[in-house]
Amino acid sequence: MKKLILSTAALALSAGFAMAESHGMTVRMGTEGAYPPYNFINDAGEIDGFERELGDELCARAELTCEWVKNDWDSIIPNLVSGNYDTIIAGMSITDERDEVIDFTQNYYPPTASAYVAASEDADLEGGVVAAQTSTIQAGHVAETGATLLEFATPEETVAAVRNGEADAVFADKDYLVPIVEASGGELMFVGDDVPLGGGIGLGLRESDGELKDKFDAAITSMKEDGTLNALLIKWFGEETTIYE
Amino acid sequence: MSCWETLADYGLRSLGIGERLLPRSDFTICQQVVLIGSGLIWNIYFGVLALVSGFFLATAVALGKASQHRWLAKPADWFILLFRGSPLFIQFFFAYFLFLSLKGQYEAFDLFTSAWAGALIVLFLNTAAYSAEIFYGALRSVPKGDIEAADAYGMTGWVRFRRITWPTMLRLAWPAYTNEAIFLFHATTLVFFSGFPARQQKGDALYYASYFADKTFNPFVPYPILAGYFILLTLVIVGIFGLANKRLNRHLPQEARSRMRLRMNLIR
Amino acid sequence: MFSYCADPSTLSGLTWLSCYLTTGVHMSFYTAFGKVLLLLAITAPVALGFGFLGAMSARSPVAPVAWLGKAYIAVVRGVPDIAFFLFFVIALDQGFEYLRHKVLCPDWDQPIRQGNDFIVCQAAKLPLGSAPEWQHETYGFFLAVLTFSIVFGAFAANVIFGAMRAVPRAQMETAEAFGMTRRQSFWRILVPQMWVYALPGLSNLWMVLIKATPLLFLLGIEDIVYWARELGGTKTPRFTDYPHGDWRVWYFLALLVFYLTFTRVSEKLLDRIMQRLSHGQATAAGEAQRRAQA
Numbered sequence: 001m002k003k004l005i006l007s008t009a010a011l012a013l014s015a016g017f018a019m020a021e022s023h024g025m026t027v028r029m030g031t032e033g034a035y036p037p038y039n040f041i042n043d044a045g046e047i048d049g050f051e052r053e054l055g056d057e058l059c060a061r062a063e064l065t066c067e068w069v070k071n072d073w074d075s076i077i078p079n080l081v082s083g084n085y086d087t088i089i090a091g092m093s094i095t096d097e098r099d100e101v102i103d104f105t106q107n108y109y110p111p112t113a114s115a116y117v118a119a120s121e122d123a124d125l126e127g128g129v130v131a132a133q134t135s136t137i138q139a140g141h142v143a144e145t146g147a148t149l150l151e152f153a154t155p156e157e158t159v160a161a162v163r164n165g166e167a168d169a170v171f172a173d174k175d176y177l178v179p180i181v182e183a184s185g186g187e188l189m190f191v192g193d194d195v196p197l198g199g200g201i202g203l204g205l206r207e208s209d210g211e212l213k214d215k216f217d218a219a220i221t222s223m224k225e226d227g228t229l230n231a232l233l234i235k236w237f238g239e240e241t242t243i244y245e
Numbered sequence: 246m247s248c249w250e251t252l253a254d255y256g257l258r259s260l261g262i263g264e265r266l267l268p269r270s271d272f273t274i275c276q277q278v279v280l281i282g283s284g285l286i287w288n289i290y291f292g293v294l295a296l297v298s299g300f301f302l303a304t305a306v307a308l309g310k311a312s313q314h315r316w317l318a319k320p321a322d323w324f325i326l327l328f329r330g331s332p333l334f335i336q337f338f339f340a341y342f343l344f345l346s347l348k349g350q351y352e353a354f355d356l357f358t359s360a361w362a363g364a365l366i367v368l369f370l371n372t373a374a375y376s377a378e379i380f381y382g383a384l385r386s387v388p389k390g391d392i393e394a395a396d397a398y399g400m401t402g403w404v405r406f407r408r409i410t411w412p413t414m415l416r417l418a419w420p421a422y423t424n425e426a427i428f429l430f431h432a433t434t435l436v437f438f439s440g441f442p443a444r445q446q447k448g449d450a451l452y453y454a455s456y457f458a459d460k461t462f463n464p465f466v467p468y469p470i471l472a473g474y475f476i477l478l479t480l481v482i483v484g485i486f487g488l489a490n491k492r493l494n495r496h497l498p499q500e501a502r503s504r505m506r507l508r509m510n511l512i513r
Numbered sequence: 514m515f516s517y518c519a520d521p522s523t524l525s526g527l528t529w530l531s532c533y534l535t536t537g538v539h540m541s542f543y544t545a546f547g548k549v550l551l552l553l554a555i556t557a558p559v560a561l562g563f564g565f566l567g568a569m570s571a572r573s574p575v576a577p578v579a580w581l582g583k584a585y586i587a588v589v590r591g592v593p594d595i596a597f598f599l600f601f602v603i604a605l606d607q608g609f610e611y612l613r614h615k616v617l618c619p620d621w622d623q624p625i626r627q628g629n630d631f632i633v634c635q636a637a638k639l640p641l642g643s644a645p646e647w648q649h650e651t652y653g654f655f656l657a658v659l660t661f662s663i664v665f666g667a668f669a670a671n672v673i674f675g676a677m678r679a680v681p682r683a684q685m686e687t688a689e690a691f692g693m694t695r696r697q698s699f700w701r702i703l704v705p706q707m708w709v710y711a712l713p714g715l716s717n718l719w720m721v722l723i724k725a726t727p728l729l730f731l732l733g734i735e736d737i738v739y740w741a742r743e744l745g746g747t748k749t750p751r752f753t754d755y756p757h758g759d760w761r762v763w764y765f766l767a768l769l770v771f772y773l774t775f776t777r778v779s780e781k782l783l784d785r786i787m788q789r790l791s792h793g794q795a796t797a798a799g800e801a802q803r804r805a806q807a
Contacts, residue, residue: 026643034743036752041743043753045537067646072730074455075603077462081629082603083610083638097270101462101629131442135459143266143446150442156746160759161442164345166358183749183756206630329720330776331769334727334738338765428721431593438595439727451596462629464600476591 026065027212028085029055033070034154035176037236038091038201050236051089054108057228058203061219074135074153077102080204086212087205091173093137093198103207105216107200108229110242114138116192117177118169119162125192128168131158137197138171162188171195175237248275259283261447267456274466277457281470284450285478287437290361291449292430295368299429302369303376304411310381321377328374333367333432337440340367360441367440372429376422383418384410416493423486427479450474521754533755542740546771549726549736552654556661557719563666568673586674589667597664598731602656606639613637657732665722672714677703679710709790709799716783720776741768 031039033047042048047068059066069085080088080102093112094104114137116125130147132139133155142149150167152158159180161167170177174194181188205213223229230243254264256279268276309321328336344357357363387410395409415422434451437443443452450471457467517524518532533539571582589597611625614637621634635641640648680703688698729736745761791799 028649034746036749040752041538043536043538043755045541048752069649070735071733074459075464075599078458078464078603081462082607082631083633084606097460129444134443135456140269148445150444151446152442153439154742154746156742157442159747163759165349166345166442179749179751180747183751206632208627208630208632326773326777330773332724332727332772335765335769335772338761339769342762427590434593434595451593454596455599458599464603468596468600471596472588472592475593475596476588479591 026067027059027087028067028069029059030069030071030076030080030085030088031055031090032073032076034073034156035091037175037179039089050232051091053236054223054229054232055089057223057232058108058216058219061222062215064215073133077204081206083206086209087203087216089203091176091201092204094200094202095137095198098204101207103205103209103213104202105205105213106220107202108220108223109201109233110244111196111198111200113174113194114141114171114197115174115177115190115194116169116171117159117162117181117188118191119165119188121189121191123168123191125169129166131161131167131170132172133158136172138173141195141197142171159188175241178238248273248279251275251279255279256283257286259286259447259449259453261445267446269460272457272461277453277467277470280453280457281450281467282474284448284453285474287360287447287449288430288433288478291365291368291433291436292426294365295372295433296426296429299369299372299376302373303380306373306377307380307384307414310377311384325374325378325381328371329378333371333435334439336367336371337364337435340364341440358441359444360436364436364441368429368433368436371432372425375425375428376418379418379421379425380414382421383414383416386417387413412493419486419490419493423483423490426482426486430478430482431475529755536755538740538744541735542737542744545735545737545740548654548734549729552658552661552729552734553723553726555658556665556722559658559662560665560669560722561715563662564669564671564673567666567670568677571670571674572677582670586667586670589664590671594664594725595728595731598660598728601660601663602732605656605659607631610637610639613639653733657729657734660732661722661725665718665725668718668721669715672718673707673711675714676707676711680706709787712783712787712790716779716787719779719783723776723779724772737768737771741765 031047031051033039033041035049037050039047039049039051047070052068055066055068071079071085073090076088076090076092077098079085088102091109092098094107098104116123116130118125124147126146128147129150130142130145131150131152132142134151134153139149139151150161152161155172155176158167158170158172159177162170169191174190177190181190203216205216220229223232224244233241233243251273252275255268255276257263258267258280260283267280306321306324309317310325312318312321340363341358344354344363347354348358357366391409391413392405395405400408434449437448437452438455446456448456454467454471458464461467515532515535517528518535521529521532524532567582567585569582570578571586573579573582610631610633614621614625614633617636618634623632625632640652684702684706685698688702693701726736727738730739741764742761745759745764747759748756750756788802792802793799
């Protein structure tokens with residue numbers, strides 16, 4: 001199952017990487033394109049966001065030619081192991097379950113807090129209805145609490161469910177929720193405590209791709225060391241975000 | 246954990262009975278078969294109820310469309326066009342949206358945002374429109390001679406309809422209607438997939454199949470299991486409808502009965 | 514698109530809308546309509562081909578061939594198309610790559626399945642890892658067409674199989690009386706005559722095919738439904754110059770209009786074809802035409 005990059009994006013990319021042709025190997029980067037600020041489609045129809053910028057920089061440092069591919073979240077891992085692209089760079093938290101099937105690089109985003117957002121302060125997070133995106137670590141977490149889990153296919157719909165009262169709260173990555181809460185003008189608010197889930201976000205790779213993993217690991221390390229990763233984090237997630245020491 | 250225990254724990258999981266948490270690691274084939282089968286309850290629920298209730302509306306709409314009165318024929322025509330002309334996917338979206346906005350204003354619409362009621366209504370209207378078109382076609386093919394004979398016997402109005410027109414219409418429509426039933430059961434898989442949210446991980450067969458595909462990262466086990474279940478379900482539907490067909494055509498000589506069966510292939 | 518679109522936050526009303534509707538993403542949305550139409554245009558004849566082959570093999574006198582044809586029809590028809598789409602494309606893709614691998618890399622000594630990974634040699638990759646994006650895109654499109662064709666081919670096979678049996682026995686007997694061989698009577702008598710019986714079923718199938726296109730996104734094609742969801746979703750000012758609320762309902766309304774128009778137009782056209790096909794046929798419709806002219 002191949003998610004296809006937009007032709008416009010492909011054009012822009014092939015132009016951008018024409019110079020990089022000498023780097024040889026082409027690496028296809030799989031992402032979802034529906035999870036701002038990690039990755040999203042901008043007005044021009046190109047993949048944009050924190051991970052786009054990060055990925056391009058990593059590829060430049062590892063001297064790889066990279067192409068961006070969009071894929072549905074639900075089938076993003078099967079398509080990786082099936083070889084339709086070579087990495088997953090889609091805000092994917094490192095979990096034990098996933099680690100059994102694919103490999104992760106070291107994290108390029110510190111372990112994230114997940115948070116509840118509701119339309120009123122007194123939302124019942126233990127016994128109420130909580131929306132989450134299907135097959136995310138958040139959905140798994142809600143299933144284990146006492147709350148009624150309401151699952152939607154896209155993150156967008158989970159937030160919509162809170163706005164229209166279908167769910168009492170939504171449980172998702174805090175960074176995804178922050179811009180939404182800001183833009184809602186007081187309609188939505190954070191409730192309850194943040195919940196740390198997962199081991200940070202890393203690039204997903206096939207287990208057999210050790211060489212590629214080493215290259216990306218090295219590139220991430222170098223970005224952590226010279227502070228460029230922290231600069232990117234602050235640019236996309238704001239001053240308060242957790243950064244690497 | 247033996248397979249029997251799994252059956253006890255998860256056999257009715259789709260209704261919220263049994264183990265609360267779905268299996269989270271060490272997935273066995275047995276778990277997949279049991280849970281996907283458990284989800285099938287929902288597919289059967291949606292399919293049977295929509296089919297039975299849709300049947301009556303379909304008859305009414307077909308009669309409306311065949312009616313001489315413009316103000317009966319036109320709305321029936323539009324109704325059929327709207328539901329036959331647009332993808333179910335989009336119908337689910339609009340229904341969910343509509344029920345949500347109505348819910349804000351009237352308490353009564355509270356239950357329609359859950360799948361068991363809301364999606365059922367969409368499927369009911371959808372199958373009514375498809376069946377109405379089939380019935381309408383059959384109504385137009387009712388042999389003129391049959392009606393004339395009924396007239397000769399002095400039958401009119403309701404009696405003529407119930408004893409002559411309606412049974413003949415059903416006979417003619419039955420094969421195509423069987424296909425519609427099969428399609429309807431297949432369509433029930435869209436309910437949780439695109440339309441309505443799953444509550445507390447209570448979903449249909451496809452919901453659990455994709456749950457396992459997602460957890461095991463291997464689509465090649467759960468989906469074929471799902472496919473197997475549906476092939477069985479289809480066989481059952483064909484069997485039941487075949488029995489009904491036999492009954493509808495019991496007055497015909499053997500040879501003519503088998504000719505009826507051919508028509509089954511003509512629609513869809 | 515337009516020169517005045519440089520700073521959308523200062524615009525309002527129609528000018529804002531004109532800029533909004535001509536952004537790059539919207540262009541992709543419009544292209545998706547073309548993609549859907551193209552897919553339909555290619556899938557219909559290919560599926561018909563599959564259907565014809567399926568029907569031919571189902572009525573073959575060689576038992577195993579007939580079983581194969583009948584099994585194809587029964588199995589594919591018995592499974593909801595979504596279930597098929599969800600795993601079939603990956604299977605198809607891996608199948609092709611496996612075959613190429615066997616041919617192109619005979620002395621590859623590592624296993625193809627390493628744990629969960631599916632690994633073939635670089636040369637067997639479809640398309641090659643270094644291929645430009647349009648090749649990947651075309652290949653994905655090709656897989657989608659093939660999957661759709663296999664699924665709808667089974668339905669078409671069922672219709673054609675029925676239509677072949679519906680051709681009056683007398684026609685075939687006459688052909689035999691003229692001394693035609695089995696093959697001759699099949700191609701010269703049965704095939705030309707069966708279309709009129711097959712058309713109602715096939716046109717219905719065409720309608721079903723149109724309405725199955727929202728499932729295209731499962732096959733990895735960014736179709737109109739994908740874009741309607743993506744574009745209609747709430748957009749916060751940080752990530753776009755055109756922030757708006759949840760507008761999905763308007764986008765879906767556009768899709769609804771598109772589908773209704775498309776099916777309506779198809780219906781009218783097919784009616785006309787049916788009239789032409791009925792001409793001179795030994796059916797009720799053909800008889801009615803004859804009487805009308807006489």
